[in-house]
Amino acid sequence: MKKTIITVxxxxxxxxxxxxxxxxxxxxxxxxxxxxxxxxxxxxxMMITDMSKSKIPFADVSDELAKLGEEIGxxxxxxxxxxxxxxxxx
Amino acid sequence: xxxISEVVETNQMIEKENLDVRTITMGISLLDCIDSDIEVVKxxxxxxxxxxxxxxxxxGQDIEKEFGIPIVNKRISVTPIALVGGACCKKPSDxxxxxxxxxxxxxxxxxxxxxxxSALVSxxxxxxxxxxxxxxPEALSKTERVxxxxxxxxxxxxxNMDAVKLMGEIIKETAELTKEDDxxxxxxxxxxxxxxxxxxxxxxxxxxxxxxxCVVHVGVSGPGVVxxxxxxxxxxxxxxLCETIKKTAFKVTRVGQLVAKEASKRLNVPFGIxxxxxxxxxxxxDSVADILCEIGLEYAGAPGTTAALAMLNDQVKKGGVMASSxxxxxxxxxxxxxxxxxxxxxxxxxxxxxxxxxAMTCVxxxxxxxxxxxxxxKATTISGIIADELAIGMVNQKTTAVRIIPVIGKGVGETVxxxxxxxxxxxxxxxxxxCDAFINRGGRIPAPIHSFKN
Numbered sequence: 001m002k003k004t005i006i007t008v009x010x011x012x013x014x015x016x017x018x019x020x021x022x023x024x025x026x027x028x029x030x031x032x033x034x035x036x037x038x039x040x041x042x043x044x045x046m047m048i049t050d051m052s053k054s055k056i057p058f059a060d061v062s063d064e065l066a067k068l069g070e071e072i073g074x075x076x077x078x079x080x081x082x083x084x085x086x087x088x089x090x
Numbered sequence: 091x092x093x094i095s096e097v098v099e100t101n102q103m104i105e106k107e108n109l110d111v112r113t114i115t116m117g118i119s120l121l122d123c124i125d126s127d128i129e130v131v132k133x134x135x136x137x138x139x140x141x142x143x144x145x146x147x148x149x150g151q152d153i154e155k156e157f158g159i160p161i162v163n164k165r166i167s168v169t170p171i172a173l174v175g176g177a178c179c180k181k182p183s184d185x186x187x188x189x190x191x192x193x194x195x196x197x198x199x200x201x202x203x204x205x206x207x208s209a210l211v212s213x214x215x216x217x218x219x220x221x222x223x224x225x226x227p228e229a230l231s232k233t234e235r236v237x238x239x240x241x242x243x244x245x246x247x248x249x250n251m252d253a254v255k256l257m258g259e260i261i262k263e264t265a266e267l268t269k270e271d272d273x274x275x276x277x278x279x280x281x282x283x284x285x286x287x288x289x290x291x292x293x294x295x296x297x298x299x300x301x302x303x304c305v306v307h308v309g310v311s312g313p314g315v316v317x318x319x320x321x322x323x324x325x326x327x328x329x330x331l332c333e334t335i336k337k338t339a340f341k342v343t344r345v346g347q348l349v350a351k352e353a354s355k356r357l358n359v360p361f362g363i364x365x366x367x368x369x370x371x372x373x374x375x376d377s378v379a380d381i382l383c384e385i386g387l388e389y390a391g392a393p394g395t396t397a398a399l400a401m402l403n404d405q406v407k408k409g410g411v412m413a414s415s416x417x418x419x420x421x422x423x424x425x426x427x428x429x430x431x432x433x434x435x436x437x438x439x440x441x442x443x444x445x446x447x448x449a450m451t452c453v454x455x456x457x458x459x460x461x462x463x464x465x466x467x468k469a470t471t472i473s474g475i476i477a478d479e480l481a482i483g484m485v486n487q488k489t490t491a492v493r494i495i496p497v498i499g500k501g502v503g504e505t506v507x508x509x510x511x512x513x514x515x516x517x518x519x520x521x522x523x524x525c526d527a528f529i530n531r532g533g534r535i536p537a538p539i540h541s542f543k544n
């Protein structure tokens with residue numbers, strides 16, 4: 001099963017990870033790996049997730065996370081792992 | 091497992107460097123729509139295109155959403171209409187009716203352009219092909235999304251100079267009929283030498299008769315990504331420069347290959363080719379001319395431009411070819427003037443002329459593209475420019491093209507605004523010495539000696 005990569009980019013603040021993780025847990029989306037870094041002064045977080053047991057379809061997760069991001073002042077993107085695999089793995 | 095720096099790199103390319111898939115183009119054969127009754131032909135064309143392409147736009151949008159990569163255009167190319175309409179069209183306005191039917195179905199399925207209002211006349215014209223050519227001004231002035239292309243020559247056949255002469259007149263007439271919109275009709279009309287059957291890019295896309303019933307082609311782009319990669323190797327030698335371009339082209343093309351395979355699977359249509367192109371847009375940071383500047387030129391057009399472009403074009407192909415299972419179309423750097431802010435700047439600084447652009451077309455894909463010229467330019471002069479450009483293609487066994495816009499009512503120093511992806515352009519001066527006697531000779535230029543390879 002291919003994974004979904006969730007990225008969170010924005011200014012660092014209290015509770016960003018907690019809010020995203022709560023949303024994912026509520027929808028039965030499992031987080032397999034989580035890492036973060038600072039790029040050009042911005043907080044970058046990446047989660048590798050498994051959505052195979054998700055309660056709601058990919059498109060809805062993507063839209064709802066984008067909305068959640070707007071509320072807490074960060075940009076949240078959901079992308080299937082294949083795009084990164086294609087570009088960075090032969 | 092993918093790591094965070096790879097994810098950040100990909101997303102920076104998309105968000106900051108304008109990486110996108112420029113087009114998914116569905117090629118549809120209309121050969122089975124031929125009939126002697128024009129109403130039957132129009133209905134068959136509608137039904138066939140609608141059946142294959144009704145989910146094209148939605149599928150493109152789904153892929154965009156799931157992978158987070160913009161797919162800018164969803165388009166259709168069809169069999170050259172001169173072949174499809176030959177049996178039922180008795181006058182040019184009959185062909186124009188088919189153009190209107192194509193425009194309607196393009197709007198119905200939601201694609202932004204449909205190419206293939208075309209004729210392949212590299213050696214001679216049938217009466218139907220001549221009629222289609224004569225209908226182009228009417229067809230392009232009455233439609234919004236239909237694009238027209240005419241193949242006027244090839245390395246194997248030479249150049250059909252009768253058709254070159256006719257196209258000079260047709261381009262002028264198209265400009266006249268669309269003068270209310272700054273002669274926009276000419277932006278949807280291109281003439282070729284060695285036109286490829288599987289080009290996904292407009293205005294020159296058509297679905298050649300060598301193709302299957304329906305295929306999906308993808309055109310990738312990413313001048314901004316190449317430019318940003320080159321910023322990191324300023325001052326380094328050509329070996330490092332070339333390696334950087336190749337690696338970047340490889341990454342960009344891999345994304346195109348992924349999108350092409352996904353689109354093919356979801357639409358249940360075979361994958362055709364990836365067109366590895368650096369296709370600029372008027373957006374800042376999405377310019378091929380900016381890459382040439384990054385390589386070390388003050389402006390595109392400065393001495394060294396042709397060499398820099400030759401190197402760029404070659405490295406894009408070398409990197410891209412390894413990343414895709416099938417490569418085709420035009421594949422290379424595009425150098426349209428109005429669609430590239432860096433090219434516009436170069437023209438405005440008097441660094442770039444039509445003659446230099448002609449030299450540049452010897453070493454990159456396509457040719458004189460989206461060049462606005464004075465509206466009072468003579469038809470024979472336009473034919474002369476076309477003949478020169480086609481000769482380059484014929485002798486060098488490559489595709490060359492001319493998409494030139496004589497802007498009615500405007501002259502050198504003025505600017506024309508086409509809007510959207512077509513951009514804006516300063517009107518460029520044209521050499522006004524006469525070539526009337528040359529163009530009026532008639533007949534065709536024979537195929538060059540090196541075409542006889544049997």
